[in-house]
Amino acid sequence: MSEAARLDCADAVTALAEPPLLEVEGLGKSFGAVLACAGISFSLWPGEVLGVVGESGSGKTTLLNCLAGRLLPDEGLVRYRLADGRMVDLFALSEAERRRLARTEWGFVHQNPRDGLRLSVSAGGNIGERLMLVGARHYGNIRAAARDWLDKVEIDLARLDDRPARFSGGMQQRLQIARNLVSNPRLVLMDEPTGSLDVSVQARLLDLLRGLVAGLGLSAVVVTHDLSVARLLAHRLLVMRRGRVVESGLTDRVLDDPQHPYTQLLAASILQA
Amino acid sequence: MRETLRVTGLAKSFTLHNQGGARLDVLRRLDLVLGEGECLVLAGPSGSGKSTLLRAVYGNYLPDAGHILLRHGGDTVDMARASPRLVLEVRRRTIGYVSQFLRVIPRVPALDIVAEPLLAQGIAPQAARERAADMLARLLIPERLWPLASATFSGGEQQRINVARVFAADYPILLLDEPTAALDDASAGVVAGLVEAARSRGATIIGVFHDGETRRRLADRVFDMASQRAIAA
Numbered sequence: 001m002s003e004a005a006r007l008d009c010a011d012a013v014t015a016l017a018e019p020p021l022l023e024v025e026g027l028g029k030s031f032g033a034v035l036a037c038a039g040i041s042f043s044l045w046p047g048e049v050l051g052v053v054g055e056s057g058s059g060k061t062t063l064l065n066c067l068a069g070r071l072l073p074d075e076g077l078v079r080y081r082l083a084d085g086r087m088v089d090l091f092a093l094s095e096a097e098r099r100r101l102a103r104t105e106w107g108f109v110h111q112n113p114r115d116g117l118r119l120s121v122s123a124g125g126n127i128g129e130r131l132m133l134v135g136a137r138h139y140g141n142i143r144a145a146a147r148d149w150l151d152k153v154e155i156d157l158a159r160l161d162d163r164p165a166r167f168s169g170g171m172q173q174r175l176q177i178a179r180n181l182v183s184n185p186r187l188v189l190m191d192e193p194t195g196s197l198d199v200s201v202q203a204r205l206l207d208l209l210r211g212l213v214a215g216l217g218l219s220a221v222v223v224t225h226d227l228s229v230a231r232l233l234a235h236r237l238l239v240m241r242r243g244r245v246v247e248s249g250l251t252d253r254v255l256d257d258p259q260h261p262y263t264q265l266l267a268a269s270i271l272q273a
Numbered sequence: 274m275r276e277t278l279r280v281t282g283l284a285k286s287f288t289l290h291n292q293g294g295a296r297l298d299v300l301r302r303l304d305l306v307l308g309e310g311e312c313l314v315l316a317g318p319s320g321s322g323k324s325t326l327l328r329a330v331y332g333n334y335l336p337d338a339g340h341i342l343l344r345h346g347g348d349t350v351d352m353a354r355a356s357p358r359l360v361l362e363v364r365r366r367t368i369g370y371v372s373q374f375l376r377v378i379p380r381v382p383a384l385d386i387v388a389e390p391l392l393a394q395g396i397a398p399q400a401a402r403e404r405a406a407d408m409l410a411r412l413l414i415p416e417r418l419w420p421l422a423s424a425t426f427s428g429g430e431q432q433r434i435n436v437a438r439v440f441a442a443d444y445p446i447l448l449l450d451e452p453t454a455a456l457d458d459a460s461a462g463v464v465a466g467l468v469e470a471a472r473s474r475g476a477t478i479i480g481v482f483h484d485g486e487t488r489r490r491l492a493d494r495v496f497d498m499a500s501q502r503a504i505a506a
Contacts, residue, residue: 016358016359016362045358048358203379203380204380206379207378207379207380207381210378235357235358235361236357236358249335249357250332250357250360250361252333253332253333253334253335253357253360256328256333256334257287257328257333257334257335259335260290261291264289264290264291265290265291268291
């Protein structure tokens with residue numbers, strides 16, 4: 001074997017030895033007598049996209065909201081590795097510390113873009129606001145970053161000063177993504193990012209997301225009921241049913257050789273386009 | 274000859290839970306050993322497990338039992354047990370897999386589809402695009418198609434994109450599932466030439482080829498799926 005190949009392999013081993021960004025252990029949450037999710041454990045490594053799939057009511061969104069610190073779980077641990085390398089227990093932090101983390105190191109993409117945008121503020125303002133939260137002060141730089149990101153998400157630069165209330169659903173969703181990614185978040189949580197869009201608009205957004213995820217080496221947890229979204233975006237999958245993970249593994253392995261009866265049912269239900 | 278791939282006791286069945294729990298036994302304790310610069314051709318009727326074997330080696334199917342040991346850089350990896358992250362790493366560096374059909378990605382130009390594995394290996398964008406262009410030209414894809422998304426391409430064009438994507442990167446192990454099935458004679462000849470060149474540089478190849486001529490040209494050994502043992506080429 002050549003020296004170059006040896007070095008490549010050493011790189012590969014180093015990459016795999018990197019510690020996880022997020023560790024979830026035995027997470028559970030109920031609403032009264034209704035169990036939303038239980039016994040959820042997984043790790044997420046830097047540069048990895050984890051898809052969480054399952055039908056409505058399977059607990060996917062509850063899990064995501066617990067990871068985001070927006071809901072307090074009844075049991076279990078979520079540990080997150082800070083930019084400085086320290087591992088923190090998410091629910092041992094104060095509410096204020098969690099909010100600061102969500103603002104500075106994380107992104108959250110809502111299914112409905114209206115939940116993640118400020119509709120009364122211009123498109124450029126929506127992007128710039130996020131940068132100002134992480135300390136940007138120079139107006140020219142902020143405006144330049146906003147223009148750069150509008151371009152990346154394929155929104156006409158002429159719309160920079162328009163309010164997103166009058167944008168189409170697809171444009172709003174692309175703006176929400178720009179607002180989230182402009183500050184280089186270390187972890188992005190997405191709840192059905194294509195869920196509120198028409199099919200023709202979904203393909204464009206999905207392609208855009210795919211490019212951004214690969215190009216930026218994003219670490220993300222993507223909740224979706226759409227298996228084709230999961231196949232295109234996620235490296236690994238968790239399949240949830242009635243609040244529990246019934247199967248997990250490499251995305252194409254889970255979809256092409258599903259083991260659990262429920263995963264087989266889901267995979268067999270995809271229409272071949 | 275240095276050993277690169279060793280499969281031992283590989284078993285794979287499919288249990289169809291939503292069809293009365295029907296069980297299909299496809300691979301039954303299969304063994305094979307391959308070395309550098311060797312091309313093994315899988316023979317047998319459809320349904321005999323040729324694609325299943327390739328997919329198991331690629332980590333796409335989960336074996337019931339057995340080991341799939343392959344050389345990955347300086348390490349030995351068991352694909353039957355490797356973590357998802359390790360499987361992805363092995364696919365990035367070590368295994369190229371030409372599936373029977375291209376999984377078309379909407380809106381991505383053919384040239385980018387072919388360059389993508391090179392970029393994932395850390396090759397600079399300009400060099401990756403040049404190698405991708407060279408491979409598309411060798412596979413007789415007209416240059417006017419390179420900037421277009423492949424969704425509207427013919428079956429033969431899509432299959433050649435699929436082949437170009439894998440052969441642009443110099444993987445040590447190649448898994449080829451009917452790479453010439455949808456191709457005319459001229460294109461099939463180009464693909465056979467690429468396989469021969471890969472073998473000459475030391476690649477280990479397992480292939481399924483529907484036509485006898487390609488099979489005879491490329492096979493060092495033939496593996497009979499019915500008896501699950503190697504027979505002479």
